[in-house]
Amino acid sequence: MTHTAILGTGSYLPERIVTNxxxxAAAGVDDAWIFGKTAIRERRWAAPGQATSDLAAAAATAALESAGITADRLSVIVVATSxxxxxxxxxxxxxxxxxxxxNAAAFDVNAVCTGSVFALAxxxxxxxxxxxHALVIGAxxxxxxxxxxxxxxxxxFGDGAGAMVLGPGQGARVRQVALHTFGDHSQLIEVPAGGSRLPLDQESLAAGRQFFTMDGRGVRRFVTDHLPHLVKQFLHEAGVVPDDIGHFVPHQANGVMLDTVFEELALPRATMHxxxxxxxxxxxxxxxxxxxxxARAGAFRPGDLILxxxxGGGMAAGLALVEW
Incomplete structure (x- = not known):
């Protein structure tokens, strides 16, 4: 039986470094406060002329080079973006x-910060x-x-794009994927205006409804309440035990929160990246x-299991088990 494998990976981060x-200053906080709350020191922001597709294409080019295939061999492109x-x-x-x-059909998926796992599935x-062959991009x-x-x-938040090339052959085998949506929590993360519910008009702009909004405490509560259970269920269904996981690659939401979640996941042999x-x-x-x-730092060895x-928004959660 032929299994889908990740044949190559790539990423692109804009050149502009934006410090805490x-x-x-405009947000009324300081570097120490930001780092203490998030473990973030800096981020990259796109240049004025750069759009999401520009970042995505650069990451895609790096992933194709890593996989050793040309773009005309792709049959599908899935871009995850909000x-x-x-x-x-x-x-x-x-x-x-x-x-x-x-030669590729192309479409987008929007599962907000969970999008790349939904796109992978x-x-x-x-x-x-x-x-x-498929190209999966989160941007x-x-x-x-x-x-x-x-x-x-x-x-x-920062700007960036990451990509994976999928196909048959020697590579990191995608063993299992699980997707979840909890629509009753959809109000925790949203951009209020710009859609059919609330068009982007002068009134919306004046009220600032074009901006991203988030209930930080609600999001933290959602993640800590749901993710440990979902992970345990997922590993059980995949036929592996927590000791088998060598690496944990989570959505990079907040470093302080991730430390708490990682401890609750109880993956004793795993390295969190x-x-x-x-x-x-x-x-x-x-x-x-x-x-x-x-991958480019050489962190993975053949046979390693990566979770x-x-x-993120939706609220949604996506899990994938990859055997390197």
Whole structure:
């Protein structure tokens, strides 16, 4: 039986480094407060002329190079983003054109910060039916939707893109994926205006409803209440025990919160991989960006089991078990 494998990974972070001091002043906090609450020191923000598709295409190019295949061999591209270039067309269409993937169908998914795991599941399902190669990308430019005076959000987010090439062959086998949505908590994370519920008009703009909003305490409560149980259930269904997990690659939401969650997960042999100190929370990009950073640092050995965990707006959670 042929299994879908991750054949290569790639990432792209914008050149501009934005320190805590830069975001702290308008938000009424300081570097020490931000680091103490989040373990974040800095983040990257896109240049004025860069859109989500530009970051995604750069990450895709790096992943294709890592996998050793050309873009014309791709049969599908799935871009996970909640900050698309435009409401229409899908950001993936721009990416397809930018990288020259002329034979690939392309579509977007929006599961906010969990998006890359949802995209991984979608691409894996398509390949199981039709074969070929897929490109999975998580990419977000959150700097464009942050309220600079909101200390609950502007301190947390950065811009970036991470990518994975999937296909048959020797690579990291995707053993199992599980997806969850808890729509009764959808109010915890949202951008209120800009859709059919509340169009983006002058009144909405004046009220600041175009900005990303988050109930930080509610999100923390959701993650600590749900993620440990979901992980234990997932590992049981996958036929592995916590001792088997060698690496934990979570969504890079908040370093202080992740330390608490990791302890509750009770994965005694696992190393938790973090990139948030320098990149902050890059939304749907954070899981593939962190996976790529660990892979390029030589952290994984053949046979290692890696647990990918996304969680975020929706509220949603996505888990994937990868055998390196």
């Amino acid at each position: 001091d830069e975001v702290a 900050t698309p270039d435009r409401p229409q067309p899908p950001t993936s269409a721009y990416v397809q054109h930018l990288i020259g993937a002329v 979608a691409a894996e399902g398509i390949l199981a039916r039709q074969g070929g 977000d430019v959150y700097s464009r939707i942050l309220n600079p005076v909101d200390h609950k959000t502007v301190i947390l 973090l990139t948030l100190t320098h990149y902050a929370n890059t939304g749907a990009a954070s899981v593939p960006v962190t996976l790529d950073a660990a 990918l965990a996304g969680f």
